Amino acid sequence: MAVESINIHPLDKHLRVDRIPTLYCPGCGIGITLGAMLRALDKRINEGLIDPNKIVWVGGIGCSARTVFYVRYDAAHVLHGRAIAFATGVVLANPELLVIVVGGDGDIAGIGGNHFIHAARRNIDIIVVMITNFVYAMTGGQVAPTTPRGVKTTTTPMGNPEPPLNAIKLVLALNANYAARASVTTPHYIENFFYKALGIKGFRFIEVISTCPEIYGRHIGLRDPVEMYNELKKRVKYKPKPSIEDADIDWEKGIIIGEFLERNNPSYLELLRGVYGK
Template identity: 45%
Template sequence: MFDYLTYVREGNFPHIWCSGCGHGIVLKSFIRAIDKLGIHRDEAVMVSGIGCSSRTAGYVDINTLHTTHGRAIAFATGVKFANPKLHVIVVTGDGDATAIGGNHYIHAARRNIDLTVLIYNNYIYGMTGGQVSPTTPRGARASTSPFGNIEPPFNISGLASAAGASFVARGDVYHAQKLEKLITQAIQKKGFSVVEVLSPCPTAYGRRNRMASPVTLMEWLRDNCIPVKKYEKMSEEERSGKIRTGVLIDIEKPEFTEEYRKLVDSMQVRG
């Protein structure tokens, strides 16, 4: 059996996440991914922002940096640029990455700096008690949209693709083995890589939206997350309400720290 304890800070458990939260599944998928890749714990840095997702950093026995709300990608940019040998993984949530941190998110994608960003999308601000987020579906209830959300949601993956990310994938915590593969691919990719992970929040989202049971939420993921290949073969009608998962973007383009290194090399050759 796989020994997760090698990679976690046992003293910090039990974790703060509610029963039925999907975040622990992302944590385990991440651990299996770095184990598979043989990344040395000393050479990995996890940078997180603020929120339930960002508490992941406290549990992993690598270099961890728990920053300010929305700014994880900016801090991570500094870490990676200053020492490109480090594997830098950002852990963030839908509110953290696409509301308060939206600017850093799109610009890091545009810059194509070699970061791996795991975005736990639970459609809600969980830690602060269930306020509406940029990914809360239209009509869904939250503590600050008590009559149903009137705003349309962001497409997190679409945002990164449009901004220039070289790898974008979407996974979910029901399909945990597939999630591990997506995280592995994202870490391996040289360039800005995003894995949007649908990770349900029974406490703050489910209870307000007739999905209080974690099992119901898991079944919802099972029934609605459709692999890219299958999705492509579906009719418009069949696609309604379904979520495309898998690798959405995987392209080669110049990476920021590499380009800067080339610039420095050329200056030094010139003298």
């Protein structure tokens, strides 16, 4: 085998390999997430369902959002919290594009929360993958809207007094077409759900529960990458048809993953065409 072929990974064609190694910490789950997403995308491209020249990735600011920096596609690295707003503009300007947003729980559900709500309400034709690590990782571990109660972070040194926001429950209350949750300990579900989302119109949301030993793990006493991965793995349970109550995230009781919502409401582009008649 020629030396060059040994160094070619099957996903290299989707990646800006010149930008690798990434900035991610050892044990971070973001690479697992991106790998699973790219495997699903690869399948859809090979099936002829998606034109690789018509894909746009959009990320705000944060470790998770930075994935868009590594993909060999048109990509926009925009203001913190504004990825969904930017993605909405992209798809309205050119409805032929497949627009994928990747971001952290702070980016999507915190500072970008209003865009998130209204994109789901309007059923905007984008896919949003939110990587939940329960903290603002890139800036050093401040409390996020998803941080569980009681957890000590750099900005809640006495323990977080606030109840967390549940992004799946929020999406279920709105007009989106798809909502699923996976975990970096179950990459095949990330791949399956993203593959499914790639074949649906309207607003599609996937939450990926991630390990973050360097920042979140430090706060909860799981600083070791293997230990944090194994502790998360123990708690994650797949359920075929999870209910809205199953969406609760409780580290002690376990975290249910699965497809919480799948429907075929008219997407925003379809609603617009209905009004403009084209």
